[in-house]
Amino acid sequence: MNICLEYKKVKRTGFIQLFLCGAILAAVVPVVNMVFRTEMYTSIHNTPVQILLGANWQLMAMFNVLVIVTGTCLLYHIEYDNNSIQKLKSLPITESQVFLGKAALSVIMYMSVLVIEAGAVIFCSCHWFVTGDGFWKELCQNFIYSFIMGLPCIALSLLVSEACKNMWMSFGIGVVCVFTALILPEKPFFLSLFPFAMPFKMLAGTKHVINYIYASAAWIAVTSLAELLLIKIRRSFE
Amino acid sequence: MNFLSLLSVEYKKIKRSKIFLILFAAAFILWIPSIINSDLNFHMETEGISPENNFFIQGFMAMSWFMFPASIVVVTVLLNQTERADNGIIKMLSLPASTVKLSLAKFIVMLSLAAAQILILTGAYYASAAIVSVIQDYNFILPPLFVAKETGIIFLSALPMTAFFWMVSVCIQTPVFSVGTGMASIVPSVLLINTKAWFAYPMSYPLFVVSSEYGKLAANLETAQPELIPWLPVAVVITIICLVISCSCFGWAARR
Numbered sequence: 001m002n003i004c005l006e007y008k009k010v011k012r013t014g015f016i017q018l019f020l021c022g023a024i025l026a027a028v029v030p031v032v033n034m035v036f037r038t039e040m041y042t043s044i045h046n047t048p049v050q051i052l053l054g055a056n057w058q059l060m061a062m063f064n065v066l067v068i069v070t071g072t073c074l075l076y077h078i079e080y081d082n083n084s085i086q087k088l089k090s091l092p093i094t095e096s097q098v099f100l101g102k103a104a105l106s107v108i109m110y111m112s113v114l115v116i117e118a119g120a121v122i123f124c125s126c127h128w129f130v131t132g133d134g135f136w137k138e139l140c141q142n143f144i145y146s147f148i149m150g151l152p153c154i155a156l157s158l159l160v161s162e163a164c165k166n167m168w169m170s171f172g173i174g175v176v177c178v179f180t181a182l183i184l185p186e187k188p189f190f191l192s193l194f195p196f197a198m199p200f201k202m203l204a205g206t207k208h209v210i211n212y213i214y215a216s217a218a219w220i221a222v223t224s225l226a227e228l229l230l231i232k233i234r235r236s237f238e
Numbered sequence: 239m240n241f242l243s244l245l246s247v248e249y250k251k252i253k254r255s256k257i258f259l260i261l262f263a264a265a266f267i268l269w270i271p272s273i274i275n276s277d278l279n280f281h282m283e284t285e286g287i288s289p290e291n292n293f294f295i296q297g298f299m300a301m302s303w304f305m306f307p308a309s310i311v312v313v314t315v316l317l318n319q320t321e322r323a324d325n326g327i328i329k330m331l332s333l334p335a336s337t338v339k340l341s342l343a344k345f346i347v348m349l350s351l352a353a354a355q356i357l358i359l360t361g362a363y364y365a366s367a368a369i370v371s372v373i374q375d376y377n378f379i380l381p382p383l384f385v386a387k388e389t390g391i392i393f394l395s396a397l398p399m400t401a402f403f404w405m406v407s408v409c410i411q412t413p414v415f416s417v418g419t420g421m422a423s424i425v426p427s428v429l430l431i432n433t434k435a436w437f438a439y440p441m442s443y444p445l446f447v448v449s450s451e452y453g454k455l456a457a458n459l460e461t462a463q464p465e466l467i468p469w470l471p472v473a474v475v476i477t478i479i480c481l482v483i484s485c486s487c488f489g490w491a492a493r494r
Contacts, residue, residue, distance in 0.1 A: 062425055179308065
C-alpha cells in the first residue's frame with residue numbers, strides 16, 4: 001500500500017527514469033569495454049562472469065551508488081518541498097512507515113538496476129565467451145551478493161535525506177560519503193565495512209563473504225534504530 | 239542595480255547555507271588516509287617520484303577526479319534550491335536587473351566557491367604535510383610557489399566544467415535530472431583522459447592536468463601532456479557557449 005503511494009508521488013519527478021538511465025549507463029560499460037578490448041579479455045582464463053565483473057564492476061557500482069544517493073535525496077526532497085511533510089505528519093500513518101515505504105521503493109528500483117546490469121553481463125557472456133554449466137548459478141550468486149551489499153547504502157542515504165531539510169545538504173553529505181568510499185584504503189578490514197564502500201565489493205575475490213553479509217544486516221538494523229531515534233529526537237524539538 | 243551589489247546579494251543568500259561544512263569535510267576526509275598510509279610514499283621506485291611529490295599529487299588526483307567536480311554539482315543544487323524554494327525565482331526576476339547579470343552573478347558565486355574549495359584543500363595539504371613530516375621525519379612540505387601554480391592551473395582548467403554544470407542546472411528544471419546529468423558526466427572522465435579527444439570533454443580537464451603533472455614529476459612514467467592549440471580554443475568556445483545558453487535560459491520556466 002505504502003509503496004503504491006510512494007510510487008504515485010515520484011511518478012512525475014524523474015525518479016524512475018533516473019534509476020533506469022543509471023542502469024543503462026552502467027550496463028553500457030561492460031559492452032563498450034568488450035567491443036574495444038575483445039582480445040584482452042577473451043584471452044584471460046577465468047569464468048565470463050568473473051572476467052566481466054572484475055573488469056567493469058567498479059565503474060558500474062559507481063553508477064549504482066550515485067543513482068542511489070541522488071534518488072534517495074529526491075524521495076525526501078519532494079516531502080520537504082513546499083512543506084508537504086507537515087501534511088504528511090497529519091495523516092494516520094507513522095513517519096517510520098513512510099520511511100519504510102520509501103526504502104522499499106528504492107530497494108525495488110535498485111533490484112531493477114541490477115537486473116538490467118545482469119542482462120548486459122549475460123549479453124556479453126553469450127556474445128564473446130562460451131558459457132559453461134555453472135554460468136547461471138554464478139551469475140545469480142554474484143548479483144544477489146551485490147544486491148545485499150547495496151542495502152546498507154540505500155538505508156543510510158535515505159536516513160541522511162530524512163535528516164536534512166535541504167536537498168543540497170543531503171546530496172552534499174551523500175557525495176562526501178561516496179568520495180570517502182572511493183579513497184578508503186582496503187585495510188584494515190573494518191574500513192571496508194563502510195556502507196557506501198560495500199556496493200563496490202564483488203563476490204569473486206572477496207575473502208570474508210559471510211562477514212560482509214552479516215555487516216550488511218547489522219548496518220540495516222543500526223540504520224533502522226537510528227531512524228526511530230531521529231524521529232523521536234526531532235519531535236521533541238518541534 | 240550594478241553587478242557588484244547583485245553579487246553581494248548572492249553571497250548574502252548563501253551566507254547561512256553551511257556549504258563550507260561540506261567543502262571542509264571533503265578536504266579533511268581526503269588527507270586522513272594519506273596521513274595514515276604516509277609510509278607508502280617511500281616505495282615509489284617503479285614510478286620514480288619523490289615522496290613529497292607523490293604525497294601532493296596523489297591527494298590532488300583523488301580530489302580532481304571526483305570530489306572537486308561533484309562539489310561544484312552540489313553548489314549548483316544549492317544555488318538553484320535557494321531560488322526554487324517558495325518561488326524565489328519569480329521575485330528575483332522582478333528585480334530591476336537583467337537576467338544575464340543575475341545568471342552571471344550566480345556563476346561568479348560558483349567560481350568563488352570552487353576557488354574556496356581549492357584554497358581549503360591547499361590549506362589542508364600543508365597541515366597534513368606538516369604532520370607527515372613529523373611522523374616520517376622527512377620534509378614533505380613543497381615550496382608554496384609550486385603548489386600555488388599547480389592549484390591555480392587546476393582552478394583555471396575547471397572553468398569550462400563549471401560553466402557546463404551551470405548551464406545544465408539552468409536548462410534542466412527537474413532537480414533530479416540536472417543533478418543526475420552532472421554526476422553521470424563526471425564518471426567517464428577517468429576513461430576519457432586516456433583518449434585523444436579528452437579536450438572535447440570539459441569534465442576531464444582538471445584530472446587531465448593533474449595526471450599530466452604526475453607524469454612530469456615521475457621520472458619513469460609517461461603521461462599525455464596538454465597541447466595548448468586544440469585545447470585552449472576548444473575550452474574557450476565551450477565556456478562561452480555554456481555561458482551564453484545559461485544566461486539566455488536563466489529562469490525560463492518561470493518566464494513562460
